[in-house]
Amino acid sequence: MKVDPKLLIKYPFLPFLGEYLKEIYFDFEEIFKGNNLILSESLERVKLIVSGKIPKYYDDPSIEIPIFVTSLYFVSQLGTDTIYRFADYESKRFSKNIQEEKLENLLILAQHLIKSNLEIHVIKRGPYEIFEIKMPLIDYLNLAPFLGGYNWALAFKDIHLGKVYLSKSDFSRLLEESYRQWIILKANELKDYYYPELEKILIEVSKEIEEKRKTYKMSVRSYEGIDPPCMRILINDLKSGKKLSHMGRFALVTYLHSINWSVEDVINLFKSLPDFREDITRYQVEHIFGLRGGRKVYSVPSCLTMKAASLCFPESPGCDNIKHPLQYLVRIKKLKVKSGKENN
Numbered sequence: 001m002k003v004d005p006k007l008l009i010k011y012p013f014l015p016f017l018g019e020y021l022k023e024i025y026f027d028f029e030e031i032f033k034g035n036n037l038i039l040s041e042s043l044e045r046v047k048l049i050v051s052g053k054i055p056k057y058y059d060d061p062s063i064e065i066p067i068f069v070t071s072l073y074f075v076s077q078l079g080t081d082t083i084y085r086f087a088d089y090e091s092k093r094f095s096k097n098i099q100e101e102k103l104e105n106l107l108i109l110a111q112h113l114i115k116s117n118l119e120i121h122v123i124k125r126g127p128y129e130i131f132e133i134k135m136p137l138i139d140y141l142n143l144a145p146f147l148g149g150y151n152w153a154l155a156f157k158d159i160h161l162g163k164v165y166l167s168k169s170d171f172s173r174l175l176e177e178s179y180r181q182w183i184i185l186k187a188n189e190l191k192d193y194y195y196p197e198l199e200k201i202l203i204e205v206s207k208e209i210e211e212k213r214k215t216y217k218m219s220v221r222s223y224e225g226i227d228p229p230c231m232r233i234l235i236n237d238l239k240s241g242k243k244l245s246h247m248g249r250f251a252l253v254t255y256l257h258s259i260n261w262s263v264e265d266v267i268n269l270f271k272s273l274p275d276f277r278e279d280i281t282r283y284q285v286e287h288i289f290g291l292r293g294g295r296k297v298y299s300v301p302s303c304l305t306m307k308a309a310s311l312c313f314p315e316s317p318g319c320d321n322i323k324h325p326l327q328y329l330v331r332i333k334k335l336k337v338k339s340g341k342e343n344n
């Protein structure tokens with residue numbers, strides 16, 4: 001049966017990728033000779049993704065697939081950080097594509113990505129049918145720990161006879177993570193292929209990427225003061241490029257707002273993340289700051305909520321008997337004044 005190569009644009013992990021590349025006479029050596037669309041567009045794509053911008057995609061598989069594979073090769077040569085940024089960006093794009101897919105199609109995609117023994121479970125509620133996906137526990141445990149948020153802990157999931165029962169949205173999120181891992185794996189496989197003719201290009205692109213990283217770091221507001229340990233840890237994680245859970249991001253933005261950071265300063269702080277997208281971050285930050293939608297200003301979550309989300313790392317004496325991270329600031333200031341008086 002002839003498979004539509006357009007499917008590869010959305011899902012390049014499908015098994016007929018290799019066959020298709022042969023069919024169109026894809027050849028790295030030819031592409032790397034220079035002066036062709038595939039080479040220039042692949043480089044452009046990598047640079048745009050690394051700097052948080054949106055690249056161009058083509059509808060024609062004979063152009064798009066070679067650009068995707070060549071971009072993947074370039075990121076494989078540009079270091080782990082670039083691989084992760086690329087994988088994060090592409091997996092978000094994948095996530096948008098699968099939102100339009102029927103559950104049966106998601107299961108087919110999952111067979112190729114996770115290679116798991118999945119089953120659909122139907123729950124009848126009156127006239128309605130609710131569909132869940134049963135995933136073997138072992139496969140769930142291979143993916144869920146990479147996702148931020150306490151709701152992925154097994155304690156919050158239904159498990160029967162070694163299978164985890166998932167909603168379509170949770171299942172889609174796991175597929176997205178699986179695709180992200182597929183890209184990282186493929187980039188790592190390409191790492192060892194060396195093309196001396198690319199050396200000059202790769203040095204130039206590395207320099208450009210490094211400059212962008214430096215700009216991000218310089219523009220991040222310096223962080224001093226007496227922040228609660230939970231927030232200090234979130235900021236340090238962010239600065240080192242670690243992904244934060246949704247709750248972690250939300251708590252940090254509410255906190256920074258409460259200590260009078262501007263929207264721009266908060267956005268600059270988030271630029272260290274590999275999957276940074278300025279448009280999405282700006283939307284979320286402005287929403288939490290009460291500048292969009294219902295104009296509700298969100299408050300910093302309580303210590304209890306932070307604990308429930310595994311984001312509380314108390315330090316004595318500042319955290320002793322407090323209910324809210326902002327109380328920490330008052331407590332520490334008082335303790336400082338007190339110790340100053342005692343020393344005088």
Ligand code: SF4
Pocket residue numbers: 228229230231302303304306307311312313314315318319322323324325326328
């Ligand atoms: S006790 Fe409160 S302020 Fe202290 S680390 Fe936990 S959440 Fe943060």
